[in-house]
Amino acid sequence: MSAPKEKQNIVIIGGGIIGCTTAYYLTHHPNFIPSVHSVTLIEATKLANGASGKAGGLLAAWANPSSLARLSFDLHDQLAREHDGAERWGYRRVRCGQLTAVVSQRADTSRQESSSHPNIDLGKWWGREVKKSSVLPDDLDWFDPQSAQSYEEFADTSSTAQVHPFQFTNAMAKLAEQSGARIIMGKVECINCCDADGASQSTSPLTSSSDLTQKKVVSVTYTDKATSKTLTLPATIVVLAAGPWTPTLFPKVRIQPLRAHSVTMKLQRPVSAYCLFSDIRISDSRPTGKAALKAISLEIYARPNNEVYICGQGDRDVPLPPTNSAVEVSSDRCQDIINAAMSVSAELRDGKVTGRRACYLPTLDAGASSDPLVGQTDLPGLVLATGHSCWGISNAPATGKAVSELIIDGKVSCMDMANLDARGIR
């Protein structure tokens, strides 16, 4: 891609954190010229209505892949300083630890797992050995000390922070809009191409059999959410940031969507800023029941304003629905999370459940590497920004910045993109 002199119609598909952050960095690029670069973001349902609004919001300089993680951590810090992120999206530094706990629970309050639908780790916590210390830090006073078996802090505030992802994503969209981006609510039905050499003026939708190198992107067709009309928008460049739905528009990308449930709770008092990876073994307290009933892994994140966010492991019980408005929430899975969380913390037992949610991680099935796909594809004009798996909140700013440089400067200078290559789709 070379730096353009002519008008560029840049269309971003997807109003999750990746699409919104890309819109932000495009409109805040030093060489962004509104009369040359038109930026339009199209979102099918609502901004941040999928994983980007329902994630935990942990930010880590030690996340994967390292090419995105360190830069993105610094950019989050910069964004928070420039736009009052502490107030607007709950940005703050946190400590991060992993712990194991053992609790007793009456058998009738604990649902047995179906062996045909195993829980799947989201991937953030790669099961390191926890050092055998049962001493919790003094300020981690909202976790029952008698249930903790072992604890290890593995990251401190120098490399770990958090945001409220729904607020962050919406703030990015608003800041992009204020700087000239247009946001449309509508579902993109197809990306249209024409012959790259201009021999024919006819356009055709991108399909799995399209010969990418002979074509170029020319427009997108979408159904407007308010009017249900089918409309076509000219596009010189399309940034495809549709998370787990990316293959519906570009089948060469293979994603294995992973559903995950989460709950939010309002506590009666503020609790210290920890993000905990916990492995809780729940044993049967009946006189005969000696064996552990089950183990459950939870990510438990304290948030500002007395909120705690808790998510469980993933499952593949229900395939990805056509839009994120149709995601099925299992009340059993949410209840498992609530029961387990309440069993390890008096603060949580006294708290009020304020949300029960599910969403899908965009987990790539891309051969040797599961790193996100970011950059130009083999189809001229089609840029991918997808497959961020369990680290999309953390890695969004570096992704958005890299894509903005690629489009406006014609090359990425903020980082090494080698392992994110979107040509050939690995």
Ligand SMILES: Cc1cc2nc3c(=O)[nH]c(=O)nc-3n(C[C@H](O)[C@H](O)[C@H](O)COP(=O)(O)OP(=O)(O)OC[C@H]3O[C@@H](n4cnc5c(N)ncnc54)[C@H](O)[C@@H]3O)c2cc1C
């Ligand atoms: C339970 C859970 C906890 C997580 N915790 C963290 C965390 O603590 N830290 C972290 O870094 N990451 C976390 N993640 C991962 C993170 O949420 C994702 O990587 C990230 O949200 C992906 O963003 P996205 O914009 O690619 O996708 P999405 O958020 O899914 O957004 C894609 C958007 O595209 C839209 N779309 C799809 N198809 C179309 C179409 N045809 N036309 C128009 N719009 C379309 C969708 O409606 C959607 O809004 C977590 C994920 C889960 C599930």
